[in-house]
Amino acid sequence: MIFVWGRKAVYTHAGYVADFCPVCRAARAFSVQRIGMAWHVYYVTVSKGELAGYQRTCCDCGMVLPMEVGHYSQLSAEQLPLVQLEQTTNPHLSIRHADALAAAARLREAPLLLDASERRRQVDSALRLQADALDEFEAATRLDREVWWSIAGAFAFCTLVLAALRQQAPENMDTGFIIAFFLSLGAVAWQLSQMGERFLRRAILPKLARSLAPLQPSVVELDEAFERMREQGRKLAKRVDSARVQEAITSLRA
Ligand SMILES: [Zn+2]
The missing domain is CATH 1.20.120 (Four Helix Bundle (Hemerythrin (Met), subunit A))
Known part of the structure; x- marks a missing residue:
């Protein structure tokens, strides 16, 4: 019998943030996943694992992107309307992504x-x-x-x-x-x-x-x-x- 064990990534929902989505080319709500590395036996894990980082998934298109939690003022427990989510989690979004937002606007218009x-x-x-x-x-x-x-x-x-x-x-x-x-x-x-x-x-x-x-x-x-x-x-x-x-x-x- 083969005994299968080792470490694997465990993804747990951690909240929501607003950020720029390069696929939607606009500000979007993202769900945040905590990535933990946990021990598994036959791919079954019992814990969230040791923190290895976070990722964000666009609620609109499903694009998964790496994220730095420190860039956000906080994570929101709820998926608030976009404007509110932006104010709560990422108030500097429009400044931080000014170039990308401007390019997206040019692109949409002409x-x-x-x-x-x-x-x-x-x-x-x-x-x-x-x-x-x-x-x-x-x-x-x-x-x-x-x-x-x-x-x-x-x-x-x-x-x-x-x-x-x-x-x-x-x-x-x-x-x-x-x-x-x-x-x-x-x-x-x-x-x-x-x-x-x-x-x-x-x-x-x-x-x-x-x-x-x-x-x-x-x-x-x-x-x-x-x-x-x-x-x-x-x-x-x-x-x-x-x-x-x-x-x-x-x-x-x-
Ligand atoms: Zn998107």
Whole structure:
């Protein structure tokens, strides 16, 4: 029997703050998660763990960003209306993010009037944000629900096959079980291999589309931006191309 234990990150809700969201390109409410490193046995933990930091998740688009708790006057226990949340938790938001807010306003009003270098900067920073999110996802070993379901399904399937063989054909129990086991293993391996693609589809592309949509980037602009990412060896450039981004932007408008 394999004994699985070690340390893993435990996320607990810690409150709300207002801050600038680079995906929504606006001030937004964020929920705050405390990150603790706790001992686990078979991935089950009993404590919040030793404090390792905090992260914030945009209540609008779901973008997860690192955060420094010291930057906020306090965390709010409730998700107050944005203006109130800003006053309570981050009164200097508009000063601190003056440049980003001004750029977002220019972009909303006349995206095609921005000069080429500013547009390039905006496209690059939107891609970089999601490239970082993809790297982080790949560095962690968190399984998504499809993988967990396939593991549960594999157990149930093997148990059922064993029970049926015991009753119907006990002489074939060994062979039957081996076949069922490898079929299950194959199903779990298939789900594992698709996990990255699911993350791209569910988390990366919608956010990329949301942050790029106001820019209305052309295929050429996107291709060039992906080329720059490729030169930097970023994984995102290998997994996504301009056609998929354009498709995601179109489905956002639908
Ligand atoms: Zn957002």
